[in-house]
Amino acid sequence: MQRSAQLKVGRRKPAVGQIGLGIMGGAFAKHLLAARFPVVGYDPAVAQVRAFSRMGGHAASSCAEVASRAKIIITSLPSPAAMEEAFFGKDGIAEGVRPGTIVIEASTMTLELKEGIRRRLVRRGVRLLDCPISGTGAQAAAKDIAVYASGDRRAFNRCRAVFDGFARSTYYCGEFGIGSxxxxxxxxxxxxxxxxxxxxxxxxxxxxxxxxxxxxxxxxxxxxxxxxxxxxxxxxxxxxxxxxxxxxxxxxxxxxxxxxxxxxxxxxxxxxxxxxxxxxxxxxxxxxxxxxxxxxxxxxxxxxxxxxxxxxxx
Amino acid sequence: MQRSAQLKVGRRKPAVGQIGLGIMGGAFAKHLLAARFPVVGYDPAVAQVRAFSRMGGHAASSCAEVASRAKIIITSLPSPAAMEEAFFGKDGIAEGVRPGTIVIEASTMTLELKEGIRRRLVRRGVRLLDCPISGTGAQAAAKDIAVYASGDRRAFNRCRAVFDGFARSTYYCGEFGIGSxxxxxxxxxxxxxxxxxxxxxxxxxxxxxxxxxxxxxxxxxxxxxxxxxxxxxxxxxxxxxxxxxxxxxxxxxxxxxxxxxxxxxxxxxxxxxxxxxxxxxxxxxxxxxxxxxxxxxxxxxxxxxxxxxxxxxx
CATH class of the missing domain: 1.10.1040.10 (N-(1-d-carboxylethyl)-l-norvaline Dehydrogenase; domain 2)
Structure with a gap:
């Protein structure tokens, strides 16, 4: 009995945070839930959060709360302003995040913006991976996207199963920024x-x-x-x-x-x-x-x- | 015995003329010979003719002779000057051609040039098909080319087996010139x-x-x-x-x-x-x-x- 319980613990998948539950982020969450990851999600749009909860996701009330409940977080955001807000705004990721957390940044943004965020997070012991997505919304829904991942290799390796949970294929491309x-x-x-x-x-x-x-x-x-x-x-x-x-x-x-x-x-x-x-x-x-x-x-x-x-x- | 002989006659493939035995034309001839067409060929370059004869082709001494021995002729020529010469020069196609002949023109040339030749041949009861080739020399050698065929539909239909003899696929594209x-x-x-x-x-x-x-x-x-x-x-x-x-x-x-x-x-x-x-x-x-x-x-x-x-x- 004890052994079986241990096995069960060993098999348990880590919680994944999903910030941004739109066409892309919502699709990632759906596939991760199907792959039996516990997913904690946040989006400012109520309708998106409701859809996410119906799929079995755990709705959080802020980015800070997501960061306090998951040590691997995916961000999928529509604009530079939304990105600044999600990371460093009131109740942003930075407010709740714990050292050792890895953030998979999946938006398409300038490298300057991503690099700035990466540096500010390093001070808190948090690693940012630059992971833009190749594929349309329809492809994301069908789990038919490719991830161009770059950044710290060990952090990347720790996220392997998560990438496999929401993408068809993931390329590790090298140092931070090569993905973008x-x-x-x-x-x-x-x-x-x-x-x-x-x-x-x-x-x-x-x-x-x-x-x-x-x-x-x-x-x-x-x-x-x-x-x-x-x-x-x-x-x-x-x-x-x-x-x-x-x-x-x-x-x-x-x-x-x-x-x-x-x-x-x-x-x-x-x-x-x-x-x-x-x-x-x-x-x-x-x-x-x-x-x-x-x-x-x-x-x-x-x-x-x-x-x-x-x-x-x- | 008689019946069998008739069958044999029925099965015999028509002679095909091949004018231009370079990288493209030489490859066409090779495949047509492999498909058991008798091929009569001409090229001003002696080396090309020799290679063609070694493959089992019947070497002719001029374009006129090719035209007098085959009622389906393929032309594959490198320049407008070579084209004028092959069709209307001394001992050109026009000198030997018989009414009812079909010429499959496979070069890439201006439409004005091809259209002019088409009109001059019509007067002699000869139909020209505009049939540029899609594919490289290496693809021609491997019988991996596509033909963009256009012109008189009945003439095209009569050449079906010939196209199948040297191309991977042939598209009938419509009126003369659409292929080009x-x-x-x-x-x-x-x-x-x-x-x-x-x-x-x-x-x-x-x-x-x-x-x-x-x-x-x-x-x-x-x-x-x-x-x-x-x-x-x-x-x-x-x-x-x-x-x-x-x-x-x-x-x-x-x-x-x-x-x-x-x-x-x-x-x-x-x-x-x-x-x-x-x-x-x-x-x-x-x-x-x-x-x-x-x-x-x-x-x-x-x-x-x-x-x-x-x-x-x-």
């Missing part, structure tokens, strides 16, 4: 390839090619990209909803990449040529649509008008 | 994505990321493209040989795409931003290297010097 840098490079390519897909579609439409044929033939060959495959069907249909990534939210990522490559003094001819089209998309009212709406911006510039699309006229 | 247009759109994307891969590598190197890690992590995610996957390893190694596509040869494709999109009056912001880097690659002496050498052009512009690459310094 890889995310920026990946999104630089996403920014370019989304527009190049639109460019191909508009050239095709102007040339009188049926866009469904174009999508099928080109998606299978040397000109293909993940973005062409994923966003192409929205462009063929000329409908940019439901959004997988809203144009207005993606603007934050573009601003971060731009600041990053400027600081590196690195030439980025294609990224630079593409950015004005994303700005134009916002100006033309596509902010709440998927970033595939860049296709509408390019069609307008090509003087292709009206609801007719190549895929329908062919 | 699709090829131009595909290569527009190839032009952009090859440079975007280089852009990502150079940003990564400037940021101190190990390029092997970058290749592995990003090639698996939303930022990936076929070009990133295929050319990435050459960029990581900083070696752009052996060439899959030489920079100096690819310049022809760039010129054709440029003329094509100009005529359409179509905005192509990323293609336009990319072209100067291909020009610079030729100027900097990379003409005989793979187009992945655009990476060296961008590294130079980023003031990354010397033989050290991120993949080796990490």
């Amino acid at each position: 840098k890889l995310k920026f490079v990946a999104n630089l390519l996403v920014t370019i390839h989304n527009l190049s897909a639109a460019e191909a579609m508009v050239v095709g439409e102007k040339a009188g090619i049926d866009l469904k044929l174009l999508y099928r033939v080109i998606g299978d060959g040397a000109g293909s990209s993940r973005m062409f495959q994923v966003r192409g069907p929205m462009m063929v249909a000329g409908r940019y909803e439901p959004p997988q990534m809203k144009s207005e939210i993606y603007q934050k990522d573009i601003d971060i990449i731009r600041a990053f490559v400027r600081r590196l003094k690195c030439p980025t001819p294609l990224f630079d040529a593409g950015v004005p089209f994303y700005t134009a998309a916002l100006r033309q009212g596509w902010g709440r649509h998927d970033t595939a709406a860049i296709h509408a911006v390019l069609r307008k510039r090509a003087r292709l008008r009206g609801p007719k699309r190549g895929g329908q006229t062919g | 247009k699709l090829k131009f759109v595909a290569n527009l994307l190839v032009t952009i994505h090859n440079l975007s891969a280089a852009e990502a590598m150079v940003v990564g190197e400037k940021a101190g990321i190990d390029l092997k890690l970058l290749y592995r992590v990003i090639g698996d995610g939303a930022g990936s493209s076929r070009m990133f996957q295929v050319r990435g390893p050459m960029m990581v190694a900083g070696r752009y040989e052996p060439p899959q596509m030489k920079s100096e040869i690819y310049q022809k494709d760039i010129d054709i795409i440029r003329a094509f999109v100009r005529r359409l009056k179509c905005p192509t912001p990323l293609f336009d931003a990319g072209v100067p880097f291909y020009t610079a690659a030729l100027r900097q002496g990379w003409g005989r290297h793979d187009t992945a050498a655009i990476h060296a052009v961008l590294r130079k512009r980023a003031r990354l010097r010397g033989p050290k690459r991120g993949g080796q310094t990490g």
Whole structure:
């Protein structure tokens, strides 16, 4: 009996704190609960907390309370302001956190911001891991995301089971910040390839090619990209909803990449040529649509008008 | 006995003419011979003809002779001048061709050139199909190419077995010229994505990321493209040989795409931003290297010097 009880204790998983219970954070919590981690969560939005409680999560009333109840904490936050508030605001993480705690920071933010938080936490004996997520909200819901993890290796190793609890795959990338840098490079390519897909579609439409044929033939060959495959069907249909990534939210990522490559003094001819089209998309009212709406911006510039699309006229 | 002989006649495959026995045409002939088509071939280069004869091909002494011995002819030619010569030069196809012949034109040329040839052949009762090839020389050798076929549908149907004899897959794309247009759109994307891969590598190197890690992590995610996957390893190694596509040869494709999109009056912001880097690659002496050498052009512009690459310094 005693032995069995000990085994049970040995098997018990550590409590995980989840701060931010939105599309991403809420999905992480769901998978961690399914993997039998006790999860303590907080979000300022009441509806999110309620959904979290229904899944079996333990709702906390503040970030400080989460930090006092879990020694591994995941943060998934929408803005720099929310991040400052969650870590160092009134009743923030710093108020309740215990030495030895590890924070898995999963947001996409500038490295300067993350590095500043890391340093302030070190003084309290807390280690911050830089762990941006590659994948959409839909992918997070299906546990189909990749984590680009970086920072203290031992801290990372201690969190292995937690990563496996909410992600399809986790890459340990090296010293603090490499994870974010890889995310920026990946999104630089996403920014370019989304527009190049639109460019191909508009050239095709102007040339009188049926866009469904174009999508099928080109998606299978040397000109293909993940973005062409994923966003192409929205462009063929000329409908940019439901959004997988809203144009207005993606603007934050573009601003971060731009600041990053400027600081590196690195030439980025294609990224630079593409950015004005994303700005134009916002100006033309596509902010709440998927970033595939860049296709509408390019069609307008090509003087292709009206609801007719190549895929329908062919 | 008689019945069996008839069956044998019924099974006999029609002779196929192959004009141009270089990397592409030579590979087509090889596969067609393996598929038991009698192949009559011609090339001005003696070495190519010799190799073709060794494979079991019937060498002809001119394009006219090929045309007089085969009613389905494939042309695979390196330049507009070679094309004019092969079709309408002294002892060209037009000299020997019989009415009812079908020519599968597999080169990548301007549509104006192909359309002109098509019209001149119609008068002789000969149908030209526009059938550019998607795939490299290595892919042709492995019978791993796709054909973007367009033109008269009945003529296309009569050539089905021939296409199956030398290509992995054949798309019938519609009226004459759609095949070429699709090829131009595909290569527009190839032009952009090859440079975007280089852009990502150079940003990564400037940021101190190990390029092997970058290749592995990003090639698996939303930022990936076929070009990133295929050319990435050459960029990581900083070696752009052996060439899959030489920079100096690819310049022809760039010129054709440029003329094509100009005529359409179509905005192509990323293609336009990319072209100067291909020009610079030729100027900097990379003409005989793979187009992945655009990476060296961008590294130079980023003031990354010397033989050290991120993949080796990490």
